[in-house]
Structure formats: C-alpha cells, structure tokens
Amino acid sequence: MTSRDSRSPHGVGQRVPLIDGPSKVTGTAVYTDDIRLPGTLVGKILRSPHAHAKIVSIDTSAAESMPGVRAVVTGSRDLRTFGVLPISKDEVALAVDKVIYVGDCVAGVAADDEETALAACEAIRVEYEPLPIVGKADDALKECPPEQKLHPDTRHPSNLQKQVDQNFGDVDAAFAGADHVAKGNFRFIGVTHAFTEPHCVIAHFEPTGRLTVWSATQVPHYLHRDLAAVMDLPMHRIRVIRPMVGGAFGGKSDPFPHEMITALLSRRTGRPVKIRFDREEVFLTNHGRHPTKTSIGVACDGDGKLLGLDLDALIDGGAWGSFGVVTTYYNGVLSVGPYRFDNFRYRGRRVYTNKPPCGAMRGHGAVNSRFAFEVLIDELAEKCGVDAAEFRLRNLLPSNTTTLNGFRITSNGTEECIRRVVEASDWKNKRGKLPYGRGIGIACGFYISGSALRINWNKVPQSTAHLKIDMDGGVTVHCMAAEIGQGSDTMLAQCVAEVLGLPIEWIRVFSRDSDLDPIDLGSYSSRVTFMAGNAARRAAEVIRGKLCAAAARLTGYDAEGFDTRDGHVVWLPNPAIRVPYLDALLEAIAGKGALIAKGCYHDAPPMGGSHKGAAAGLSPTYSFQSYVTETEVDPETGFVKPVKVWAAHDCGKALNPLAVEMQIEGCLHMGLGQALMESFGYNRATVGNPSFLDYKIPGPLEMPDVEVHIVESDDPEGPFGAKEAGEGPLLPILPSLANAVRDAVGITMYELPMTPDRVLKEIEKKERASAVREASEAANPKETVR
Amino acid sequence: MILAPFTLHRPESLAEALSLAAKLPDGGYDWIGGGTDLLQNYKNRLNAKDHVIALDRVPEMRGISAERIGAGERLAVISESAVVRERWPGLAEAITHVASPLIRNSGTLGGNLLVETRCYYFNQTPFWRGTKGSCMKAESDECLVVPQKEICYAAYSGDLAPILGVLSATLELASPAGTREVRIDEFYAGDGIRKNVKRADEIIVGVKVPAEASTLRAGYRKLRHRDALDYPEMGCAAALRLDPSGRIELLRAATTAVDVVPHFLDFSELMRGQEPDTAFAEVAAAMEERAQPKKNTSMPVGYRKKMVRVYLGRLLDDLRAGRTEGRIPAA
C-alpha cells in the first residue's frame, strides 16, 4: 500500500487473487452451459446462407412433423425490434421478409436432442431471392432505392446509419498557418473479441407465467429490458440470471437474437430451452471492432506545439446498429486527450453493410483513431526535430481542466506515465540509435471511465449495491455488476472489506440474479469499478456507521471517534479501546435484525458542452496511459517481433495491483493481436476465417516481455481514488509498436494488421525509392550539393 | 459441431488390420492414427466414412531404432527420443514445429505424412461451404480457387515430409496384397485430391531412415503467423555435407505447403565441389522457382513463394555453421 493504510489485509491496494479463481481452475465454476434443468430442450438456429436476400417463403412443416421436434419459430412483424441503444432499436429476433447478413437468424428449433434439432433445421425449406449485396462501406454511402437499404426506415437515402460532424476552433486556418502538417489515410480491418466461452442461453417459461433467462451476458439489465419488449411482458415477470461468464470483451454487451429466440421457444413449449453456439456461430454473431477507414491530419507549429486535428472516419457497421451511434462519436471525441489543441474537426460516418454486425470491443471506438493520431504525432515530431517523447510531453493536457469539446478532466497521470516508461526503457539511449531492424516507439492513450450519462433516459442510478449482515458476521454484497472474468466481484468485495476492516473471506458477492441483486447497468465502457465500486463503498459506509454507533454504546465513547479496522471497531484517539467486530455487530443487530444498507452511484456532477452530441464521451473521469515498445523487424521477411513493452497506466488508484496488472497484460495481448495478425476477414460477405485456427490470435510465444508501471493519480471521485484499467491500456500498444517499427526500418504502417507480407512490401517500397533517389542523385551530382 | 457417426474398429495386429480392410468395401473406411487431422474433417463432414480402423494397437507400427521409426509412434515421443535426437536432430527439431504440444501427444508420424491437403474453401464447416456452393474436394464438382473441374490445388501442408525426404527416408507400406517400400521423395504425386501413390488399403507401417542420414546436417524451417498451432504457409528442409575443403559434397532440399505435393530436389550431382555461397543461392532460387502456391491459405501467394528463397537460404547458412533453431534444449 503506497498512499493509504488499508484497514483490511485484502483492502485497497492489496494484491488479492480473484475470488472466483479457485472455482474456475478447479472446474467447479458454473457457466450457463453447465446448468442442466430437467426436461431441457436443445435449441438450434437456422441461419441465412445469403448476405442479402428476400425471404419468399419458409416451410417448416417437415421439420415440425419430425419426431422429437417440439417447436419451430420464425420471424414475425408482431415481435418488437430491439437493440442496446434506445436510438437504434433495429434488430429483430428472427428475420422478417429478408435476411441481411450471412448468419442472420431465420428460424429457431427446439428438439429433444442436438442431432434432431440440427436435422430439423436442415428440413426447413426457405426460398430466397438474392438482393444486391452491400459489401463495402463506400458502396453503402451511395444513394439507393429503399428496397436496397438494409433498414428502409432510416432517414438517409443510402445505407448511411449515422453521421457526426463536429467542429471546434478553425481547423482550416490552423492548418494553413502551421509549420508542419502530417496526413495519412489509415485502414483497419475488423477484429473480434474471441472470448473463450461461446454464447449460451437457457430460457424457461415457468408454469407461473414468469420467464427466467440464464445467459452469458455482460449486460443483464439491457437484456432484461429488451426481453420485456420482445416478449411483451412487464419486467417484473422476467428474471435474468448471469452465470459465470467465460470472457466477453464487449462481445456479450448487446441483447441478442438468440436470447429472444430461446425465450420464444420456451414460451411455445413450456419447457426450458438451451441454445449454445458453436465457434462459427460466435464469429457470425461478431459485434467486434468496426472495419474503419480513417483519414487524418495533424498540425503543429515550429516548436512542436499541436495546433489541430482533422479527423474523418468511415465506419463499417455491418447489419445492425448495436452500439454504433456511440462508436461513431467515439472515433472522434476520444481523440481530444491526452493532448491539448485548440482546433478540432471530425466527421464520422457509420454505414450498414451486409456483414455480421459490429459493436463494442475493448477500447470501443478509440483504438483506430488513436493509432492514426499517435503514428502521425511521431511523423510531426520528426518533422520539427523534437524527440517523440518530448513532443508528447510538450502537448499534454494538465489535470483539472476542460477539453475543447467540454470534457471535464480531473486526475491525469499522463506526464508521470511518460516519464516512467521513458526512464525504464532507457529511451534516450535507444531511440534512433538501435541497429537497423531494431526499434523503439512510444505512444499514449486516453479513455473514459464510465459514461457520465445513462443510455436510458430515466432516473435509475447507474449502479446500486445492497449489503446485508446477519449474526454470523458474513457480509453479503448484492449488485448486478456483471463479473465477466475482469474481476468485478473481487473489486466489490475489496471495497467492502476496506470499509469494514474485514478479511475478504467474510465478504460474499452476489451479482447475478435480477430478482435479488439491484441494478447495475452492466460491464461496458469501463464503468464498473468507478460506479459499482462507489455504490458498494457507500453502502458499506452506512453499515460502518451502525457498527461504530454500537461500539459507542458498548464502550461509552463517542461514535465519531470509532473506525472499523482489522476485525475490530477501534476508537481512534486511543486504539487500545476497541470492540471485536462480532460483538459490535451483535449489539447493532439486537432488537432490530440484520444490518441492511444500500448505496448507489447515480450520476456524475453536471458537465459538458451544449453542442450536438456533447454528451458522447463525457465521463466522470478518464484514464491515461503511455507505453514504450521495443521491437525487432526482420527486413528480409517482414516479421515484427516485439521484445519488450514498458506499460504505464494511470488507474487513479490500484484497488488491486494484481488485477490491474492482469488487465494491462490482457489489453496488451489483445492489442497486439490487432496490430500484428488478427483480421476478421470476409470472402464475399461471408466471414472468411470463423475458427481459432484461421483467426490468428497471438499465442504465448508471440508475447513480449511486459513491465507494468502503475501510476496512481488518486481520482477525486473514484472509489478510494480508482478509475478504469480494463480498456484504456489497450490503446497505446498498437501505435507504440508501429512507431517502433518505424524506428527500426523507417516505414510507416498505415494499415493493420502489420502482417509480414505487408511490412516487407513497405520495406521494399522504401528501398526502391531510396535506390531511385540514389540513382538520380548520382546522375545529377550538382543538385545533390545544395 | 458433432462428429460424423462411424463404426470404430481396433485391430490388435497388422494382419488383423489388413484383413478387416479386406472385408470392408473399397473406399468405405479410413485408417486413423491419432485422429488429430481426420476427426477435424469428420466434424466438418468432409468425406467421412462409415468405418474407421484405428491403428493404435498395432505392435508392428511401434518402435524407434537407429534404422526405423514406427509410423504409429506419437510425434512427441519421437521428438523426445534419445535415438532420434542423437541421429537426426533436424527431425527432432522439425517435429516441434507441428501444431502444438497437445496435438503432438496424439498425432502420429504416419498421420502426419498423410495429413489431408488443405484449402481455404475446403477446411470449413458445412454451413460455410453451403454459402459458396462447396467444391470438388468436398460435395461439388468445381474448384473455387482455380475455376475448372480437373485439378484440385489444395496445399500439401505436412511438416515432416520435407525433412524425412532430404534424409532419404523410405516408407514401409502394407496392404492385404503384400508389402512394398516407397521412397518419400517419390511418394507424393497427383493433386490435392489424389495426393500420393498409396492405395486406400495400404497402411504406412514404418519409416526407414538410411544409415547415411545421421552423417548429414539437416534441418527444417517454417513460415507461419504464430510459432505454434499454425500449419506451414511454407516450409523447407535441407540436408548438407561438405567435403574436407568446405565444398559441397551432398545437398538436398525440399519444400512443403507451396504446392499440392511437397517438392524434393537432390542437388548433389549438380553442385558437387562448388563453393557453398554460390551453391546455396542457386539452390534457394531453384526451389523458389518450383514453388507454385495458390491463393488458398492465409498468406499471400507471392509472399509465400518469395520466402522459399529467404528461409532456405538461411537454413543452408545455419547448416553450414552448425546452428540449430534452439527449439530443443541441449541435453
């Protein structure tokens, strides 16, 4: 513990192994697929083999008459559409009249066993009439007749879903007056989450008329809401349970058609129905990072002061809206830190194409623009002859400021992040000084720590926690914050352990059942530690008050002087005066019953500008990071092999340094995947590589050495000073590696992933260019002597 | 994905295996070693048969000696064997390039030599193939890589044929009709569907390695995205012996995954007495020249071809210098 004494051996700042770890490593953790309810039917989905086609007819009679088939459902206009954002509820449980991507759900089948369910799917006759495919984002921008629009009701006369235009200052004037300008057109192919546990859901329409749904989701509350809409049931008639989740990374942060289909099948049969995806279905469901074309210009003056950023992103959304409106904003507005500049123009366009939908993925919306920005910063630094790290230091936003678009910056540890990695990596002796084929690069990052405003416009707090302590002394924490492997259960337990001064074994976290656990909006946008952590802390503080009052009654000393620590309620003016926790508890319970308290995180203080879209990207606080990456580049094969990363991240306060380190390493691994080899490819609108053999995730052998530097800026509003550590740490790894590649072999990579063939092509291009230059210099000896 | 259903037979001897085969209809069964290749294809419903004859209990297919490796031996066992490490360290190291440790615990040598040829359009699920109308090697009659109906261009993608080829290894084949021996470098022929000269009822019983092999410097290098799991996008092997003056005495080279069959070329006669530097450059260029990858794996065709020269050139330099890749820790 660096800045504060912890009250508990497992409190704030302690390295606490995740509390659900033992159940996972011993195989006793219960994931959705481990749940076996009596009489469960197997559900399967018939999917579209066409990227875009009219459904002329569907004949389910043969399937329905097969022995062992209990129900077949198909799409209907009577089912409400849904979607995670209230502004783009454009998804249907099952295709109505047409299919819009390969893998679109056409029919659902429930049968006694898997073989029968699959055979029934094959027995369904669907007549399609293919429609022209909107395959590329550029094509989607073209005006087209309504029947060629994926979603005819949208207001644009093309397949454009959302356009964002923002303009601050005067970008054109800034660029005209700049000493140096760097520009680039960047291309990013899609990537996907590739979590371990495939989607799985069980729905059970109970005889009481209530629907219970168990689902591998990171947004149980949004699932709850959309189930209510699609099933046309009041929310209280639905119970959503989130069992153990085997990874999500944003890939389970939408309410999904298969969840609706399972519920429909259960309603039809009155039996529990389970749908578990195979890996190909996971790929077809995607919702991963959007393929994006990013055009960017950055300008600075002769001293290397940033003047302006001009950004344009064309974002390929695939078939549905998902989080896309947010993505469209984030591609622009999350570039306003950690640097200060006064002129900013952004145009973002997200289009619908006939491909599996894209959505939120770790680092949502920020990764691609960040890459482009940080790569061009290196180019600018070079142009004005300033060291790349120094250039960044000169342009940092300070703490406690407001960005040009109205983001409120409070704690900000970027400067320390940069200084730490520069020193640890021996940057000054390496940058520009390593032999050809070896290089070192730096980049920074900036990310939200939760969204200041809620997705749904109501007054439900963003997160609520309930605490209960009965005479056994164990503390029960209830909060729907979705544990998806990131460690939120442990975080909640630690916050409570810290306030109550108890070892973590006394704390039990319940975060999975909408009947029992109060609403938290879900595990997305890096909000959970900040919001649920605050909710749990506040609830625990109420309980602490009660314990202190009880201790005061027992001892006769004043309640204000008491505090909970090390299993006791201690009178601080004289710590010898102390009451064991259980004694204080019994006194507090006497005649009143179990201690109960709640706490919530409602909203950040009012903030933000008044321009259109001002709320997008507003966060109660932001995380900052800076990485230095050293790499090898083989100039003959083009292979990029990062050897070491110095990763500094400002998480406000590391509630659990062990968990923060794991998040940073995980982010880094995921980012390296996108940087080096992952690519969600298509073969004429069909996902090209829907397996873990063909979708190349780096393995352990591809991982560089990682040295984590946790920077603690002590956030004024975060729980115990904490802010996010789950997404921001992904951002700098991609550009720091690209900048290292540039240092190693002198090429700029405008396209990801940096596969060896692409890198080699760039190296050869550069060599050809310099050969031509040398030849022409030799031919004109006079000209070279300038 | 559910495995295609089949009847499993587990003979206890070579004779029993062969008589089982004789009783089953032609083309009605598959042999299975470790199953790491076959069962994946069965899951994808690719040419699955009604009967599968397992070879794991056939004693004639076991054993590792200074002359022979049983084709039923597991890859991990072979690469860890003291005999192999001492006599053919290049083979031991090549094996560490195959798939992953887990797969090498199951995969056998015979299965590796007969690993199914691979193609982007073939190694897919039934649903996926359905979206493309499937191809000649699976359910339809046309090739989707090079549109025509005669030749399948699926890439031979085994890692061990090249190194065994440059060591001049020979396959022992047995069938109900008798036994025969075929040199590895003459074994592969045909295209992505016909693949080799083995008849369906023949078993690879063992791989014989000539005594000379242990006197050669030999190794294997592999191009792929990740240093584990991935099949070769290109692989190359070479065997080398220099005469006392440091000139070429023996030089053989082989490649994999750049054509429907592995390529083997013995340059010894052509290069005998030459300076290594010029010989190496010529050999690497000649092997690159022969490579004809098609656009049906993950990396671009031109790149895979170009890498033959780079990887083979480096391998030859390493062999001359006595360098290994260091994938096997020194004893």
Ligand SMILES: Cc1cc2nc3c(=O)[nH]c(=O)nc-3n(C[C@H](O)[C@H](O)[C@H](O)COP(=O)(O)OP(=O)(O)OC[C@H]3O[C@@H](n4cnc5c(N)ncnc54)[C@H](O)[C@@H]3O)c2cc1C
């Ligand atoms: C994820 C993954 C990655 C892989 N990566 C690689 C790789 O990098 N390099 C590589 O070379 N391979 C790779 N493989 C393929 C495979 O695992 C290996 O080639 C393995 O050695 C095959 O051996 P097996 O015994 O499991 O073969 P099996 O699956 O049992 O058989 C393969 C074929 O050989 C036939 N067969 C097997 N043994 C005999 C015999 N003795 N006589 C006659 N016919 C026989 C079978 O009928 C079948 O057609 C990979 C597989 C997977 C699943």
Ligand code: SF4
């Ligand atoms: S090369 Fe052609 S025939 Fe062979 S597997 Fe590929 S698509 Fe099919």
